Every structure is written in C-alpha cells, then in structure tokens.
Amino acid sequence: MRLSQLTLQDYRSYAQAQLALEPGPNVLLGFNGVGKTNIAEAVGYLSSLSSHRVTNDAPLVRHGAEQAIIRAQAHRGTQAAFLEVEINPGRSNRARINRGSPVRATEILGILRTVLFAPEDLELIKGSPQVRRRLLDTLAVQLQPALGRVRQDYEKVLRQRNALLKSIRHEGFTSTHESTLAVWDMQLADTGARLLRARLQVLSALRPHVSAAYHELSQSVRTARVRYLSSLDGTLSEDEEPQTASAAAEDLSPLELADTAQLSEQLHAALQQTRKRERERAITLVGPHRDDVLLSLDTTPVKGYASHGETWSFALALRLAAYRVMIEDDPSDGAQPILILDDVFAELDARRRRRLAELAAGEGSDSAPGQLIITAAVDDDVPQQLLANAYRVESQDQLSTVTPFGASVQEQA
Numbered sequence: 001m002r003l004s005q006l007t008l009q010d011y012r013s014y015a016q017a018q019l020a021l022e023p024g025p026n027v028l029l030g031f032n033g034v035g036k037t038n039i040a041e042a043v044g045y046l047s048s049l050s051s052h053r054v055t056n057d058a059p060l061v062r063h064g065a066e067q068a069i070i071r072a073q074a075h076r077g078t079q080a081a082f083l084e085v086e087i088n089p090g091r092s093n094r095a096r097i098n099r100g101s102p103v104r105a106t107e108i109l110g111i112l113r114t115v116l117f118a119p120e121d122l123e124l125i126k127g128s129p130q131v132r133r134r135l136l137d138t139l140a141v142q143l144q145p146a147l148g149r150v151r152q153d154y155e156k157v158l159r160q161r162n163a164l165l166k167s168i169r170h171e172g173f174t175s176t177h178e179s180t181l182a183v184w185d186m187q188l189a190d191t192g193a194r195l196l197r198a199r200l201q202v203l204s205a206l207r208p209h210v211s212a213a214y215h216e217l218s219q220s221v222r223t224a225r226v227r228y229l230s231s232l233d234g235t236l237s238e239d240e241e242p243q244t245a246s247a248a249a250e251d252l253s254p255l256e257l258a259d260t261a262q263l264s265e266q267l268h269a270a271l272q273q274t275r276k277r278e279r280e281r282a283i284t285l286v287g288p289h290r291d292d293v294l295l296s297l298d299t300t301p302v303k304g305y306a307s308h309g310e311t312w313s314f315a316l317a318l319r320l321a322a323y324r325v326m327i328e329d330d331p332s333d334g335a336q337p338i339l340i341l342d343d344v345f346a347e348l349d350a351r352r353r354r355r356l357a358e359l360a361a362g363e364g365s366d367s368a369p370g371q372l373i374i375t376a377a378v379d380d381d382v383p384q385q386l387l388a389n390a391y392r393v394e395s396q397d398q399l400s401t402v403t404p405f406g407a408s409v410q411e412q413a
C-alpha cells in the first residue's frame with residue numbers, strides 16, 4: 001500500500017499543499033508547530049475517516065474555510081485509485097473515488113490501510129476507555145469497511161435513545177414513549193451487537209501479537225495481556241468501573257465465543273434490566289459505547305501501575321500488533337499498510353528506537369518494507385537508514401508550506 005501524490009486543500013494549517021511521496025521512507029522535517037503532524041494526520045484520515053488527535057472534524061478545516069479536501073493517488077500492488085475526501089463539519093462528509101460522482105465518505109474505507117504511531121499513543125494506556133475503544137474500532141473498520149456504517153448507525157441510535165430517555169424524565173413515561181423505546185432497544189441491540197462482535201474479533205486477533213511485540217520491545221519476562229471489559233459479562237460495572245479481580249484472572253471474555261445473534265439478545269436483555277436506572281439517569285448505561293479494554297502485565301493492570309518505559313512498550317506493542325494483524329489479514333505483495341511514525345523517535349530510548357527502525361525498514365519480515373511517513377523536528381531524531389526522501393515543512397503568516405528538502409523554489413500556499 002502506498003501513496004504517490006498527496007494534496008491538501010484548506011486542511012489545518014495548509015491552504016494548499018502537494019507532496020510527491022516515494023515508496024519507501026518519506027521524512028517530514030521542520031520546527032515544532034509548523035505542520036508536520038497535520039500531514040501525517042491527513043494520511044491517517046484517508047484510511048479511517050478519523051483523526052488520532054481529535055474526535056470531531058471541525059479542527060481539521062483551516063480557520064476561516066468551510067471545508068477541507070484531502071486528495072491522494074493510492075496504490076496497492078499494481079492497482080491504483082485516486083481518492084478524495086471532503087470534510088464538511090456539521091454536514092455529511094463526501095468522498096470521490098477515481099474522480100467519480102460524490103458518494104458517502106464511508107465508501108472510501110478499506111481502500112487505504114495505515115497504522116499510525118504518535119506520542120498520543122500513551123493515552124492508549126493512561127487515557128479514558130474511549131481511546132482504547134477507538135483503537136479497536138479503527139482497526140475493525142480497516143479490516144471490515146462495512147463496519148464504518150454500522151458504527152455511524154450505532155451512534156445515531158444511541159443519540160436518539162438518550163434524547164428519548166431525557167424526554168421521558170421530563171414528561172413522564174407515556175405509552176408512545178414505551179413503543180418508541182422498544183424500537184430503539186431493538187436497533188441498539190442489533191447495531192451494538194455487530195459492533196461488539198467486530199471489536200471482540202479484532203481483540204482476539206491482536207492478543208498474541210501484543211504479547212509477542214511487548215516481549216520484542218521490552219525483553220521483559222512479563223506477559224502483556226488484553227481483555228475486553230463489558231457490563232454484559234460482568235467485568236465492568238454500570239458506572240464503567242472495571243471489576244479488575246475477575247478481569248485479570250482470564251484473558252478470554254466469554255463474549256468472544258458468542259455470535260452476533262447471541263450478543264444482540266444479551267444486549268437487549270441488559271437494556272431491559274437497566275431500564276429503571278436508565279430512566280432515572282436519562283442515559284444509556286449498557287452497550288459498546290461504555291466498554292473498555294483491560295491492559296495488564298501478568299496480573300497487574302498497566303494503567304496506574306506501569307513505569308514510563310513499560311507504558312511506552314505497551315503502547316508501541318498495541319500499534320505493532322495492529323500492523324501485524326493487517327498483514328495477516330492481507331499478506332499479498334504490496335498490501336502492507338502505510339506506517340506513519342509521527343514524532344515518535346524523539347520519545348523513545350535507544351533500544352526501542354532501534355527496534356522500531358528495524359521494523360520500519362522491514363528487517364525480520366518476509367515481505368519488502370511498505371511505505372513510511374515519518375515526522376521529526378530534526379534529522380538527528382530519525383535513524384540514519386530511514387533518511388532517504390525528506391521534505392522541509394515551514395510556516396509563514398500562519399500558513400504551512402512543504403517542499404522537497406534542498407529545493408530552491410518554495411511552493412506558495
């Protein structure tokens with residue numbers, strides 16, 4: 001998988017920018033805040049329709065502009081596709097594939113696969129459950145593009161159900177409310193079960209890779225473990241507090257053995273059980289939007305206990321595992337995901353830096369290395385073997401420009 005051209009229009013700090021990308025490493029160099037991560041983020045957005053930094057689209061559009069556009073020429077082996085995504089905050093995003101008619105943005109999912117490493121990855125360990133849910137969802141959507149729609153549908157049903165619970169609290173529970181709630185319960189159980197099933201599949205595919213990658217990165221004898229936490233299997237309380245004693249004893253959640261129909265039934269039953277408390281609190285208390293992933297080293301949770309180095313190793317292991325799951329899913333030549341390393345080398349100690357550089361250079365792997373997009377403030381931060389094709393990113397009058405390193409003519413924004 002690779003991009004040969006990337007064009008940004010009104011994306012973050014860029015009025016207009018164009019880059020010709022090479023198949024191997026591509027390094028974006030420039031001072032802090034000049035717009036390197038903005039480019040890395042745009043490539044990630046093309047593959048997942050989400051940013052690793054923000055949960056809504058508004059900040060992606062340049063101040064004062066109405067929409068942002070990302071265009072790219074993508075290649076997978078001998079196949080090529082011209083991709084375009086229009087980001088319209090507050091309205092539906094649109095996509096065009098091979099300059100065809102505009103379609104729903106979700107149609108673009110699955111065409112480009114990326115794995116992005118960033119300093120924000122520490123939040124996978126230290127942050128809220130939402131960050132860990134996003135890790136699973138982003139990977140699940142890249143593996144099963146149809147899930148992009150399911151996720152949107154689930155969020156829509158959830159919003160509508162929560163709005164209904166609020167009306168019930170204000171107006172009292174009428175028979176109309178009862179029949180409408182019954183419809184939302186069915187839809188929430190149906191879409192929620194499909195989302196949950198996909199997450200559980202992704203988690204079970206990640207599990208062996210996380211523990212192997214953690215060993216490789218840390219050379220620790222401790223085992224990195226992942227377990228899905230859900231109020232449906234009793235590992236998460238209604239207040240989203242993990243019941244860690246039961247969670248740490250076993251990695252496999254019984255939910256992983258259930259099919260979509262069984263999960264839907266369980267979710268529907270749980271909604272009925274919590275209905276009284278949901279009406280009191282006017283919020284949906286069970287479902288994949290409340291779930292979490294417990295990360296532990298042996299039987300000790302990582303969050304709150306692990307050292308800084310262990311936290312970094314675990315975060316890198318999760319991303320590396322995602323990369324390997326994608327390769328396992330499609331091992332054909334030229335299908336490796338694009339690896340995006342956003343400002344990570346400066347954060348790592350010498351050993352983890354070396355290991356990540358080896359991986360990025362394709363060492364120890366049967367397949368040729370895929371395309372790499374690396375950002376760094378200075379070239380000293382980037383391992384020598386990756387410093388092939390470099391760009392200079394600069395900022396003038398709050399607009400960013402990007403030019404091949406050493407080019408005499410600057411592209412004007």
Ligand SMILES: Nc1ncnc2c1ncn2[C@@H]1O[C@H](COP(=O)(O)OP(=O)(O)OP(=O)(O)O)[C@@H](O)[C@H]1O
Pocket residue numbers: 011012013014030031032033034035036037038039058059060061062063343375376377
């Ligand atoms: N929507 C937007 N409109 C205009 N400018 C924006 C927008 N969003 C972000 N910026 C600007 O983009 C710049 C940040 O760019 P970016 O995060 O890519 O920096 P960077 O080069 O990766 O920096 P660092 O090395 O510190 O990580 C900031 O100057 C910020 O003000």
